Amino acid sequence: MAEQTSKPETAKTIRETDDFALAESDRLIRGSRHAALAVLEPGTGHPTVSRTLVATDSGGRPIILVSALSSHTKALGADQRAGLLFGEPGKGDPLAHPRITLKCRAEHITFDSSERPALRRRFLARHPKSALYIDFPDFSFFRLVPVSASLNGGFGKAYELMEEDLDIASPAASELAEMEEGAIAHMNADHSDAIDLYAARFAGEKESGWRICGIDPAGFEILRGDQLRRIRFPEPLKKAAGLRKVLADLAKSARAND
Amino acid sequence: MAEQTSKPETAKTIRETDDFALAESDRLIRGSRHAALAVLEPGTGHPTVSRTLVATDSGGRPIILVSALSSHTKALGADQRAGLLFGEPGKGDPLAHPRITLKCRAEHITFDSSERPALRRRFLARHPKSALYIDFPDFSFFRLVPVSASLNGGFGKAYELMEEDLDIASPAASELAEMEEGAIAHMNADHSDAIDLYAARFAGEKESGWRICGIDPAGFEILRGDQLRRIRFPEPLKKAAGLRKVLADLAKSARAND
Numbered sequence: 339m340a341e342q343t344s345k346p347e348t349a350k351t352i353r354e355t356d357d358f359a360l361a362e363s364d365r366l367i368r369g370s371r372h373a374a375l376a377v378l379e380p381g382t383g384h385p386t387v388s389r390t391l392v393a394t395d396s397g398g399r400p401i402i403l404v405s406a407l408s409s410h411t412k413a414l415g416a417d418q419r420a421g422l423l424f425g426e427p428g429k430g431d432p433l434a435h436p437r438i439t440l441k442c443r444a445e446h447i448t449f450d451s452s453e454r455p456a457l458r459r460r461f462l463a464r465h466p467k468s469a470l471y472i473d474f475p476d477f478s479f480f481r482l483v484p485v486s487a488s489l490n491g492g493f494g495k496a497y498e499l500m501e502e503d504l505d506i507a508s509p510a511a512s513e514l515a516e517m518e519e520g521a522i523a524h525m526n527a528d529h530s531d532a533i534d535l536y537a538a539r540f541a542g543e544k545e546s547g548w549r550i551c552g553i554d555p556a557g558f559e560i561l562r563g564d565q566l567r568r569i570r571f572p573e574p575l576k577k578a579a580g581l582r583k584v585l586a587d588l589a590k591s592a593r594a595n596d
Numbered sequence: 597m598a599e600q601t602s603k604p605e606t607a608k609t610i611r612e613t614d615d616f617a618l619a620e621s622d623r624l625i626r627g628s629r630h631a632a633l634a635v636l637e638p639g640t641g642h643p644t645v646s647r648t649l650v651a652t653d654s655g656g657r658p659i660i661l662v663s664a665l666s667s668h669t670k671a672l673g674a675d676q677r678a679g680l681l682f683g684e685p686g687k688g689d690p691l692a693h694p695r696i697t698l699k700c701r702a703e704h705i706t707f708d709s710s711e712r713p714a715l716r717r718r719f720l721a722r723h724p725k726s727a728l729y730i731d732f733p734d735f736s737f738f739r740l741v742p743v744s745a746s747l748n749g750g751f752g753k754a755y756e757l758m759e760e761d762l763d764i765a766s767p768a769a770s771e772l773a774e775m776e777e778g779a780i781a782h783m784n785a786d787h788s789d790a791i792d793l794y795a796a797r798f799a800g801e802k803e804s805g806w807r808i809c810g811i812d813p814a815g816f817e818i819l820r821g822d823q824l825r826r827i828r829f830p831e832p833l834k835k836a837a838g839l840r841k842v843l844a845d846l847a848k849s850a851r852a853n854d
Contacts, residue, residue: 372690374681376634376645379699385643387634387679388697388746389690421645423632426685430822431725432630432647439646441637467689488646488667564688 352498359497361570363489363504364556366424366438368394369568371464375402376421377413386413391468392422393461396515398506398554399483400442401457403468406476414444420482438489440504442482449478457481459519463551464561506574508555513578521581522550532589533560539592541567553581610756617755619828621747621762622814624682624696626652627826629722633660634679635671644671649726650680651719654773656764656812657741658700659715661726664734672702678740696747698762700740707736714773715739721780721809722819764832766813771836779839780808790847791818797850799825811839 353359376387390402390410400422404411414420425437447453457479462472471477484504489497508514525533526549533550537543537560551561557570571584611617634645646668648660658680662669672678683695705711715737720730729735742762747755766772783791784807791808795801795818809819815828829842 372685374632374634374645376632376643376679378636378641378643383636383641384677384699385634385636385679386697386699387632387645387681389681389683389685389695391690419642421634421643423645423647425647427630427647432649437647439644441642441644 352496355497355499355503358495359489359491359499360503362436362491363438363487363499364398364570365568366436366489367400367440367484367504368398368554368557369559369566370424370426371564371566373400374423375410376423377410378417378419379409380412380416383417387421387423391465392424393457393464394552394554395457395460395481396518396554397511398556399481400440401447401461401479401481403461403472403477403479405474406478410480411478414480415446418444420444420480422482422484433490434492436489436491436495438487440482440484440487442484445481445483447479447481449475451478454479456515460552463522464559464566506554506556508574508576510555510575510578510580514553514555514575514581517578517581518553521553525550525585529585529589532585532592535589535592536560536569537562537567540569540588543567610754613755613757613761616753617747617749617757618761620694620749621696621745621757622656622828623826624694624747625658625698625742625762626656626812626815627817627824628682628684629822629824631658632681633668634681635668636675636677637667638670638674641675645679645681649723650682651715651722652810652812653715653718653739654776654812655769656814657739658698659705659719659737659739661719661730661735661737663732664736668738669736672738673704676702678702678738680740680742691748692750694747694749694753696745698740698742698745700742703739703741705737705739707733709736712737717777718810722817722824764812764814766832766834768813768833768836768838772811772813772833772839775836775839776811779811783808783843787843787847790843790850793847793850794818794827795820795825798827798846801825 372389373392374387375390376385379386392400392402395401420442422440422442427435485501487499487504533548534546537548548560548562550558552559555575560567630647631650632645633648634643637644650658650660653659678700680698680700685693705715743759745757791806792804795806806818806820808816810817813833818825
Protein backbone atom coordinates (compact mmCIF):
# COMPACT_ATOMS: atom_id res chain seq x y z
CA MET A 339 0.00 0.00 0.00
CA ALA A 340 2.58 2.52 1.06
CA GLU A 341 4.62 1.75 -2.03
CA GLN A 342 1.80 2.87 -4.30
CA THR A 343 1.23 6.12 -2.52
CA SER A 344 2.65 9.54 -3.14
CA LYS A 345 5.17 10.33 -0.53
CA PRO A 346 5.47 14.03 -0.07
CA GLU A 347 8.63 15.48 -1.58
CA THR A 348 9.95 16.53 1.72
CA ALA A 349 9.27 13.80 4.21
CA LYS A 350 12.47 12.33 2.97
CA THR A 351 16.07 12.29 3.93
CA ILE A 352 18.80 12.94 1.43
CA ARG A 353 20.78 9.82 0.57
CA GLU A 354 24.46 9.76 -0.06
CA THR A 355 25.15 9.83 -3.78
CA ASP A 356 25.63 6.27 -5.05
CA ASP A 357 25.77 4.49 -8.38
CA PHE A 358 21.98 4.25 -8.53
CA ALA A 359 21.78 8.04 -8.31
CA LEU A 360 24.45 8.53 -10.96
CA ALA A 361 22.84 5.99 -13.31
CA GLU A 362 19.35 7.46 -12.86
CA SER A 363 20.64 10.98 -13.44
CA ASP A 364 22.42 9.84 -16.57
CA ARG A 365 19.27 8.13 -17.84
CA LEU A 366 16.96 11.04 -17.06
CA ILE A 367 19.21 13.82 -18.38
CA ARG A 368 20.54 12.02 -21.45
CA GLY A 369 17.60 9.77 -22.30
CA SER A 370 14.86 12.43 -22.45
CA ARG A 371 13.59 14.01 -25.64
CA HIS A 372 12.05 16.96 -23.85
CA ALA A 373 12.12 18.80 -20.56
CA ALA A 374 10.36 21.56 -18.69
CA LEU A 375 12.51 24.69 -18.83
CA ALA A 376 12.21 27.42 -16.21
CA VAL A 377 13.62 30.86 -16.93
CA LEU A 378 13.21 34.37 -15.57
CA GLU A 379 11.06 36.76 -17.54
CA PRO A 380 13.23 39.71 -18.59
CA GLY A 381 12.39 42.89 -16.77
CA THR A 382 10.16 41.35 -14.13
CA GLY A 383 12.16 38.28 -13.08
CA HIS A 384 8.92 36.28 -12.96
CA PRO A 385 9.57 32.53 -13.21
CA THR A 386 8.02 30.90 -16.27
CA VAL A 387 8.13 27.30 -17.40
CA SER A 388 7.64 25.82 -20.85
CA ARG A 389 8.28 22.59 -22.71
CA THR A 390 11.37 22.30 -24.86
CA LEU A 391 13.06 19.64 -26.96
CA VAL A 392 16.44 18.67 -25.57
CA ALA A 393 19.53 16.91 -26.83
CA THR A 394 23.02 16.81 -25.32
CA ASP A 395 26.46 17.93 -26.42
CA SER A 396 29.37 15.52 -26.73
CA GLY A 397 29.96 15.94 -23.00
CA GLY A 398 26.40 14.87 -22.19
CA ARG A 399 25.26 18.37 -21.19
CA PRO A 400 21.74 19.44 -22.21
CA ILE A 401 21.32 21.62 -25.29
CA ILE A 402 18.22 23.35 -26.56
CA LEU A 403 17.46 24.90 -29.95
CA VAL A 404 15.80 28.29 -29.82
CA SER A 405 14.65 31.06 -32.10
CA ALA A 406 15.93 34.57 -31.53
CA LEU A 407 12.27 35.58 -31.29
CA SER A 408 11.42 33.15 -28.51
CA SER A 409 10.83 34.17 -24.96
CA HIS A 410 13.45 31.62 -23.77
CA THR A 411 16.13 33.28 -25.85
CA LYS A 412 15.34 36.72 -24.56
CA ALA A 413 15.15 35.44 -21.01
CA LEU A 414 18.42 33.48 -21.13
CA GLY A 415 20.11 36.40 -22.86
CA ALA A 416 19.15 38.61 -19.93
CA ASP A 417 19.83 36.08 -17.15
CA GLN A 418 21.70 32.85 -17.80
CA ARG A 419 20.15 31.00 -14.86
CA ALA A 420 17.76 28.23 -15.87
CA GLY A 421 15.96 25.28 -14.32
CA LEU A 422 15.28 21.98 -16.07
CA LEU A 423 12.97 19.15 -15.09
CA PHE A 424 13.52 15.77 -16.73
CA GLY A 425 11.50 12.58 -16.34
CA GLU A 426 7.99 11.78 -17.47
CA PRO A 427 5.28 10.62 -15.10
CA GLY A 428 3.73 7.83 -17.19
CA LYS A 429 0.91 5.79 -15.67
CA GLY A 430 -0.11 5.75 -12.05
CA ASP A 431 0.94 8.13 -9.32
CA PRO A 432 2.75 11.09 -10.93
CA LEU A 433 5.07 11.38 -7.94
CA ALA A 434 6.08 7.72 -8.09
CA HIS A 435 8.08 8.28 -11.27
CA PRO A 436 11.74 9.31 -11.15
CA ARG A 437 12.57 12.88 -12.09
CA ILE A 438 15.46 15.24 -11.76
CA THR A 439 15.50 18.99 -11.25
CA LEU A 440 18.63 20.75 -12.49
CA LYS A 441 19.93 24.20 -11.85
CA CYS A 442 21.82 25.27 -14.95
CA ARG A 443 23.93 28.06 -16.36
CA ALA A 444 23.01 28.80 -19.97
CA GLU A 445 25.73 29.37 -22.57
CA HIS A 446 24.65 30.77 -25.91
CA ILE A 447 26.09 29.01 -28.97
CA THR A 448 25.46 31.46 -31.78
CA PHE A 449 24.70 30.52 -35.37
CA ASP A 450 28.26 31.29 -36.45
CA SER A 451 29.98 29.61 -33.48
CA SER A 452 32.58 26.96 -34.26
CA GLU A 453 30.76 24.74 -31.78
CA ARG A 454 27.51 24.85 -33.72
CA PRO A 455 28.17 22.09 -36.31
CA ALA A 456 28.72 19.43 -33.66
CA LEU A 457 25.66 20.47 -31.68
CA ARG A 458 23.60 20.65 -34.87
CA ARG A 459 24.64 17.13 -35.84
CA ARG A 460 23.75 15.68 -32.43
CA PHE A 461 20.47 17.57 -32.14
CA LEU A 462 19.42 16.53 -35.64
CA ALA A 463 20.33 12.88 -35.03
CA ARG A 464 18.01 12.85 -32.03
CA HIS A 465 15.29 15.05 -33.51
CA PRO A 466 15.26 14.35 -37.27
CA LYS A 467 12.13 16.45 -37.79
CA SER A 468 13.99 19.56 -36.64
CA ALA A 469 15.65 19.52 -40.10
CA LEU A 470 12.80 21.73 -41.23
CA TYR A 471 13.94 24.70 -39.14
CA ILE A 472 17.33 23.95 -37.55
CA ASP A 473 19.13 25.95 -40.24
CA PHE A 474 16.95 29.04 -40.07
CA PRO A 475 19.43 31.84 -39.40
CA ASP A 476 17.57 33.09 -36.36
CA PHE A 477 17.95 29.70 -34.67
CA SER A 478 20.77 28.98 -32.28
CA PHE A 479 21.61 26.71 -29.36
CA PHE A 480 21.98 27.14 -25.67
CA ARG A 481 24.05 24.71 -23.66
CA LEU A 482 22.54 24.34 -20.20
CA VAL A 483 25.48 23.46 -18.00
CA PRO A 484 24.23 21.64 -14.89
CA VAL A 485 25.39 23.29 -11.67
CA SER A 486 23.50 21.14 -9.18
CA ALA A 487 20.50 18.83 -9.14
CA SER A 488 17.86 17.26 -6.97
CA LEU A 489 17.07 13.70 -8.00
CA ASN A 490 13.90 12.01 -6.86
CA GLY A 491 14.48 8.45 -7.97
CA GLY A 492 11.29 7.03 -6.48
CA PHE A 493 10.00 6.68 -2.95
CA GLY A 494 12.64 7.36 -0.36
CA LYS A 495 15.28 7.86 -3.02
CA ALA A 496 16.16 11.53 -2.81
CA TYR A 497 19.61 12.80 -3.68
CA GLU A 498 21.34 16.13 -4.02
CA LEU A 499 23.91 16.08 -6.80
CA MET A 500 26.77 18.46 -7.40
CA GLU A 501 28.31 19.69 -10.64
CA GLU A 502 30.96 16.98 -10.56
CA ASP A 503 28.31 14.25 -10.25
CA LEU A 504 26.60 15.52 -13.39
CA ASP A 505 29.65 16.17 -15.54
CA ILE A 506 31.16 13.42 -17.68
CA ALA A 507 34.78 14.22 -17.01
CA SER A 508 36.64 11.98 -19.44
CA PRO A 509 39.98 12.44 -21.15
CA ALA A 510 38.40 10.66 -24.14
CA ALA A 511 35.76 13.35 -24.70
CA SER A 512 37.19 15.38 -27.55
CA GLU A 513 38.66 12.43 -29.44
CA LEU A 514 35.40 10.53 -29.07
CA ALA A 515 33.47 13.55 -30.36
CA GLU A 516 35.67 13.50 -33.48
CA MET A 517 34.96 9.86 -34.23
CA GLU A 518 31.33 9.79 -33.09
CA GLU A 519 29.69 10.42 -36.45
CA GLY A 520 31.66 7.67 -38.18
CA ALA A 521 31.12 5.22 -35.36
CA ILE A 522 27.37 5.80 -35.38
CA ALA A 523 27.18 5.40 -39.15
CA HIS A 524 29.13 2.17 -38.96
CA MET A 525 27.04 0.73 -36.13
CA ASN A 526 23.74 1.64 -37.79
CA ALA A 527 24.83 0.30 -41.18
CA ASP A 528 26.58 -2.89 -40.14
CA HIS A 529 25.44 -3.79 -36.64
CA SER A 530 21.75 -3.09 -36.44
CA ASP A 531 21.28 -6.55 -34.93
CA ALA A 532 23.55 -5.58 -32.02
CA ILE A 533 21.62 -2.34 -31.48
CA ASP A 534 18.34 -4.23 -31.24
CA LEU A 535 20.03 -6.53 -28.73
CA TYR A 536 21.09 -3.52 -26.65
CA ALA A 537 17.50 -2.26 -26.79
CA ALA A 538 16.14 -5.60 -25.62
CA ARG A 539 18.71 -6.34 -22.96
CA PHE A 540 19.45 -2.90 -21.52
CA ALA A 541 16.24 -0.98 -22.18
CA GLY A 542 13.64 -3.76 -22.17
CA GLU A 543 12.48 -2.87 -25.69
CA LYS A 544 11.51 -5.88 -27.78
CA GLU A 545 10.83 -4.25 -31.14
CA SER A 546 13.53 -4.13 -33.79
CA GLY A 547 14.67 -1.13 -35.81
CA TRP A 548 16.57 0.80 -33.15
CA ARG A 549 19.43 3.05 -34.23
CA ILE A 550 22.17 4.78 -32.30
CA CYS A 551 21.76 8.57 -32.39
CA GLY A 552 24.46 9.78 -30.01
CA ILE A 553 27.56 8.57 -28.17
CA ASP A 554 29.47 10.25 -25.35
CA PRO A 555 32.10 8.90 -22.96
CA ALA A 556 29.49 7.68 -20.46
CA GLY A 557 27.10 5.90 -22.82
CA PHE A 558 24.90 6.23 -25.87
CA GLU A 559 21.32 6.81 -26.96
CA ILE A 560 19.20 4.67 -29.21
CA LEU A 561 16.21 5.96 -31.15
CA ARG A 562 13.23 4.26 -32.75
CA GLY A 563 10.69 6.69 -34.19
CA ASP A 564 9.71 8.88 -31.26
CA GLN A 565 11.24 6.63 -28.61
CA LEU A 566 14.61 7.42 -27.09
CA ARG A 567 16.52 5.25 -24.62
CA ARG A 568 19.81 5.86 -22.85
CA ILE A 569 22.28 3.03 -22.32
CA ARG A 570 25.13 3.69 -19.94
CA PHE A 571 28.55 2.11 -20.27
CA PRO A 572 29.71 0.05 -17.27
CA GLU A 573 32.18 2.87 -16.70
CA PRO A 574 33.07 6.04 -18.65
CA LEU A 575 35.54 5.55 -21.49
CA LYS A 576 39.05 6.68 -20.66
CA LYS A 577 40.19 6.38 -24.27
CA ALA A 578 38.12 6.91 -27.41
CA ALA A 579 39.71 3.80 -28.89
CA GLY A 580 37.93 1.80 -26.20
CA LEU A 581 34.55 2.44 -27.84
CA ARG A 582 34.71 -0.54 -30.17
CA LYS A 583 35.47 -2.90 -27.31
CA VAL A 584 32.77 -1.65 -24.98
CA LEU A 585 30.15 -1.88 -27.72
CA ALA A 586 31.30 -5.40 -28.60
CA ASP A 587 31.32 -6.40 -24.93
CA LEU A 588 27.80 -5.07 -24.43
CA ALA A 589 26.59 -7.04 -27.45
CA LYS A 590 28.26 -10.16 -26.12
CA SER A 591 26.70 -9.64 -22.72
CA ALA A 592 23.31 -9.04 -24.34
CA ARG A 593 23.60 -12.21 -26.42
CA ALA A 594 24.57 -14.24 -23.36
CA ASN A 595 21.36 -13.08 -21.69
CA ASP A 596 19.19 -13.48 -24.75
CA MET B 597 4.22 15.80 -43.23
CA ALA B 598 4.24 19.33 -41.93
CA GLU B 599 1.48 18.43 -39.49
CA GLN B 600 3.69 15.84 -37.83
CA THR B 601 6.65 18.13 -37.42
CA SER B 602 7.65 20.30 -34.51
CA LYS B 603 6.98 23.86 -35.34
CA PRO B 604 9.23 26.10 -33.34
CA GLU B 605 7.47 27.93 -30.54
CA THR B 606 8.01 31.26 -32.07
CA ALA B 607 7.43 30.97 -35.78
CA LYS B 608 3.84 31.53 -34.89
CA THR B 609 1.46 34.37 -34.70
CA ILE B 610 -0.77 34.89 -31.73
CA ARG B 611 -4.40 34.12 -32.46
CA GLU B 612 -7.29 36.04 -31.07
CA THR B 613 -8.73 34.25 -28.05
CA ASP B 614 -11.66 32.09 -29.16
CA ASP B 615 -13.76 29.29 -27.70
CA PHE B 616 -11.19 26.68 -28.71
CA ALA B 617 -8.59 28.51 -26.61
CA LEU B 618 -10.91 28.82 -23.64
CA ALA B 619 -11.95 25.16 -23.85
CA GLU B 620 -8.36 23.93 -24.20
CA SER B 621 -7.22 26.10 -21.28
CA ASP B 622 -10.05 24.76 -19.18
CA ARG B 623 -9.17 21.18 -20.07
CA LEU B 624 -5.44 21.60 -19.47
CA ILE B 625 -5.67 23.54 -16.20
CA ARG B 626 -8.58 21.65 -14.65
CA GLY B 627 -8.08 18.21 -16.16
CA SER B 628 -4.43 17.66 -15.14
CA ARG B 629 -3.34 15.67 -12.09
CA HIS B 630 0.12 17.20 -12.05
CA ALA B 631 2.08 20.13 -13.39
CA ALA B 632 5.62 21.48 -13.56
CA LEU B 633 5.97 24.26 -11.00
CA ALA B 634 8.60 26.98 -11.37
CA VAL B 635 9.56 29.09 -8.38
CA LEU B 636 12.43 31.34 -7.37
CA GLU B 637 14.98 29.93 -4.99
CA PRO B 638 15.00 32.09 -1.85
CA GLY B 639 18.11 34.20 -1.51
CA THR B 640 19.44 33.66 -5.00
CA GLY B 641 16.31 34.08 -7.14
CA HIS B 642 17.45 31.14 -9.29
CA PRO B 643 14.54 29.59 -11.20
CA THR B 644 13.83 25.97 -10.30
CA VAL B 645 11.20 23.62 -11.62
CA SER B 646 9.72 20.50 -10.05
CA ARG B 647 6.73 18.22 -10.45
CA THR B 648 3.73 18.73 -8.23
CA LEU B 649 0.28 17.24 -7.83
CA VAL B 650 -2.45 19.76 -8.59
CA ALA B 651 -6.15 20.10 -7.90
CA THR B 652 -8.37 23.16 -8.20
CA ASP B 653 -10.46 25.21 -5.81
CA SER B 654 -14.19 25.70 -6.29
CA GLY B 655 -13.38 28.54 -8.68
CA GLY B 656 -11.25 26.27 -10.85
CA ARG B 657 -7.94 27.84 -9.77
CA PRO B 658 -4.96 25.51 -9.26
CA ILE B 659 -4.08 24.42 -5.74
CA ILE B 660 -1.05 22.51 -4.53
CA LEU B 661 -0.39 20.72 -1.25
CA VAL B 662 3.01 21.37 0.29
CA SER B 663 4.99 20.60 3.38
CA ALA B 664 6.43 23.44 5.42
CA LEU B 665 9.80 21.76 4.90
CA SER B 666 9.60 21.75 1.12
CA SER B 667 11.62 24.03 -1.10
CA HIS B 668 8.39 25.18 -2.84
CA THR B 669 6.95 26.40 0.43
CA LYS B 670 10.03 28.34 1.36
CA ALA B 671 10.27 29.76 -2.14
CA LEU B 672 6.62 30.82 -2.39
CA GLY B 673 6.79 32.24 1.11
CA ALA B 674 9.65 34.47 0.02
CA ASP B 675 8.26 35.38 -3.43
CA GLN B 676 4.70 34.59 -4.42
CA ARG B 677 5.40 34.53 -8.15
CA ALA B 678 5.15 31.07 -9.71
CA GLY B 679 5.00 29.47 -13.12
CA LEU B 680 2.95 26.39 -13.99
CA LEU B 681 3.11 24.16 -17.06
CA PHE B 682 0.14 21.89 -17.74
CA GLY B 683 -0.30 19.34 -20.52
CA GLU B 684 1.47 16.03 -21.07
CA PRO B 685 3.33 15.21 -24.25
CA GLY B 686 2.15 11.62 -24.78
CA LYS B 687 3.32 9.78 -27.90
CA GLY B 688 4.99 11.31 -30.89
CA ASP B 689 6.43 14.79 -31.22
CA PRO B 690 6.55 16.37 -27.74
CA LEU B 691 5.83 19.80 -29.19
CA ALA B 692 2.75 18.59 -31.06
CA HIS B 693 0.81 18.18 -27.82
CA PRO B 694 -1.19 21.05 -26.32
CA ARG B 695 0.20 22.71 -23.22
CA ILE B 696 -0.33 25.88 -21.28
CA THR B 697 2.15 28.02 -19.38
CA LEU B 698 0.67 30.08 -16.56
CA LYS B 699 2.06 32.95 -14.61
CA CYS B 700 0.55 32.76 -11.14
CA ARG B 701 0.39 34.58 -7.84
CA ALA B 702 0.61 32.16 -4.92
CA GLU B 703 -1.69 32.58 -1.93
CA HIS B 704 -0.89 30.55 1.15
CA ILE B 705 -3.84 28.74 2.75
CA THR B 706 -2.58 27.83 6.18
CA PHE B 707 -3.54 24.72 8.12
CA ASP B 708 -5.95 26.68 10.31
CA SER B 709 -7.48 28.75 7.50
CA SER B 710 -11.26 28.67 7.14
CA GLU B 711 -10.68 27.95 3.46
CA ARG B 712 -8.76 24.77 4.15
CA PRO B 713 -11.64 22.28 4.59
CA ALA B 714 -13.05 22.97 1.12
CA LEU B 715 -9.62 22.73 -0.53
CA ARG B 716 -8.85 19.59 1.43
CA ARG B 717 -12.08 17.95 0.29
CA ARG B 718 -11.46 18.77 -3.38
CA PHE B 719 -7.79 17.78 -3.28
CA LEU B 720 -8.60 14.49 -1.57
CA ALA B 721 -11.41 13.69 -4.01
CA ARG B 722 -8.97 14.02 -6.89
CA HIS B 723 -5.96 12.46 -5.13
CA PRO B 724 -7.36 9.81 -2.76
CA LYS B 725 -3.88 8.54 -1.90
CA SER B 726 -2.98 11.90 -0.38
CA ALA B 727 -5.12 10.84 2.60
CA LEU B 728 -1.93 9.40 4.08
CA TYR B 729 -0.35 12.82 4.60
CA ILE B 730 -2.87 15.57 3.83
CA ASP B 731 -3.63 16.04 7.54
CA PHE B 732 -0.05 16.25 8.73
CA PRO B 733 0.08 19.56 10.58
CA ASP B 734 3.04 20.84 8.56
CA PHE B 735 1.05 20.48 5.33
CA SER B 736 -0.85 23.35 3.82
CA PHE B 737 -2.13 24.56 0.48
CA PHE B 738 -1.17 27.25 -1.92
CA ARG B 739 -3.70 28.62 -4.37
CA LEU B 740 -1.93 29.59 -7.58
CA VAL B 741 -4.07 32.36 -9.01
CA PRO B 742 -3.49 32.59 -12.77
CA VAL B 743 -2.47 36.06 -13.87
CA SER B 744 -1.79 35.35 -17.55
CA ALA B 745 -1.06 32.39 -19.77
CA SER B 746 0.45 31.26 -23.03
CA LEU B 747 -1.49 28.44 -24.63
CA ASN B 748 0.05 26.32 -27.34
CA GLY B 749 -2.91 24.29 -28.52
CA GLY B 750 -1.07 22.51 -31.36
CA PHE B 751 0.54 23.69 -34.55
CA GLY B 752 -0.29 27.26 -35.39
CA LYS B 753 -2.57 27.54 -32.40
CA ALA B 754 -0.84 29.98 -30.08
CA TYR B 755 -2.78 32.23 -27.76
CA GLU B 756 -2.03 34.72 -25.03
CA LEU B 757 -4.65 34.63 -22.30
CA MET B 758 -5.41 37.22 -19.67
CA GLU B 759 -6.59 36.81 -16.09
CA GLU B 760 -10.24 37.25 -17.12
CA ASP B 761 -9.93 34.43 -19.69
CA LEU B 762 -8.69 32.07 -16.99
CA ASP B 763 -11.07 32.99 -14.20
CA ILE B 764 -14.47 31.32 -13.87
CA ALA B 765 -16.42 34.41 -12.94
CA SER B 766 -19.83 33.03 -12.00
CA PRO B 767 -22.42 34.33 -9.56
CA ALA B 768 -23.15 30.65 -8.82
CA ALA B 769 -19.69 29.93 -7.46
CA SER B 770 -20.18 30.08 -3.72
CA GLU B 771 -23.62 28.45 -3.72
CA LEU B 772 -22.34 25.69 -5.99
CA ALA B 773 -19.37 25.14 -3.70
CA GLU B 774 -21.81 24.62 -0.82
CA MET B 775 -23.80 21.95 -2.65
CA GLU B 776 -20.88 20.32 -4.50
CA GLU B 777 -20.17 17.55 -2.01
CA GLY B 778 -23.80 16.42 -1.86
CA ALA B 779 -24.23 16.63 -5.63
CA ILE B 780 -21.12 14.51 -6.23
CA ALA B 781 -22.21 11.90 -3.68
CA HIS B 782 -25.64 11.70 -5.30
CA MET B 783 -24.28 11.39 -8.84
CA ASN B 784 -21.72 8.75 -7.89
CA ALA B 785 -24.25 6.74 -5.88
CA ASP B 786 -27.28 6.94 -8.15
CA HIS B 787 -26.11 7.92 -11.62
CA SER B 788 -22.92 6.04 -12.29
CA ASP B 789 -24.37 5.01 -15.67
CA ALA B 790 -24.66 8.67 -16.65
CA ILE B 791 -21.07 9.35 -15.59
CA ASP B 792 -19.80 6.50 -17.77
CA LEU B 793 -21.84 7.99 -20.61
CA TYR B 794 -20.17 11.38 -20.08
CA ALA B 795 -16.78 9.63 -20.14
CA ALA B 796 -17.61 7.89 -23.40
CA ARG B 797 -19.25 10.77 -25.17
CA PHE B 798 -17.26 13.76 -23.97
CA ALA B 799 -13.86 12.26 -23.15
CA GLY B 800 -13.73 9.30 -25.53
CA GLU B 801 -13.22 6.85 -22.65
CA LYS B 802 -14.96 3.52 -23.15
CA GLU B 803 -14.30 1.82 -19.82
CA SER B 804 -16.88 1.96 -17.06
CA GLY B 805 -16.33 2.90 -13.43
CA TRP B 806 -15.82 6.64 -13.74
CA ARG B 807 -16.76 8.86 -10.81
CA ILE B 808 -17.17 12.60 -10.50
CA CYS B 809 -14.50 14.12 -8.25
CA GLY B 810 -15.08 17.85 -8.61
CA ILE B 811 -17.63 20.34 -9.91
CA ASP B 812 -17.23 24.06 -10.51
CA PRO B 813 -19.38 26.54 -12.43
CA ALA B 814 -17.60 25.81 -15.72
CA GLY B 815 -17.57 22.02 -15.66
CA PHE B 816 -16.57 18.93 -13.75
CA GLU B 817 -13.87 16.29 -13.49
CA ILE B 818 -14.26 12.55 -13.67
CA LEU B 819 -11.78 10.11 -12.20
CA ARG B 820 -11.08 6.44 -12.79
CA GLY B 821 -8.05 5.13 -10.92
CA ASP B 822 -5.21 7.35 -12.04
CA GLN B 823 -7.05 8.83 -14.99
CA LEU B 824 -8.63 12.27 -14.77
CA ARG B 825 -10.75 13.93 -17.43
CA ARG B 826 -12.31 17.38 -17.55
CA ILE B 827 -15.76 17.91 -19.02
CA ARG B 828 -16.81 21.47 -19.66
CA PHE B 829 -20.39 22.67 -19.50
CA PRO B 830 -21.76 24.24 -22.70
CA GLU B 831 -21.63 27.51 -20.77
CA PRO B 832 -20.77 28.40 -17.15
CA LEU B 833 -23.61 27.99 -14.70
CA LYS B 834 -25.25 31.26 -13.70
CA LYS B 835 -27.21 29.63 -10.87
CA ALA B 836 -26.20 26.68 -8.75
CA ALA B 837 -29.71 25.31 -9.11
CA GLY B 838 -28.96 24.87 -12.81
CA LEU B 839 -26.54 22.03 -12.07
CA ARG B 840 -29.13 19.27 -12.09
CA LYS B 841 -30.46 20.37 -15.47
CA VAL B 842 -27.09 20.69 -17.16
CA LEU B 843 -26.03 17.24 -15.93
CA ALA B 844 -29.32 15.76 -17.13
CA ASP B 845 -29.01 17.51 -20.48
CA LEU B 846 -25.46 16.23 -20.95
CA ALA B 847 -26.62 12.69 -20.20
CA LYS B 848 -29.48 13.06 -22.66
CA SER B 849 -27.12 14.37 -25.30
CA ALA B 850 -24.68 11.54 -24.60
CA ARG B 851 -27.44 8.93 -24.90
CA ALA B 852 -28.63 10.44 -28.17
CA ASN B 853 -25.12 9.99 -29.56
CA ASP B 854 -24.57 6.57 -28.06
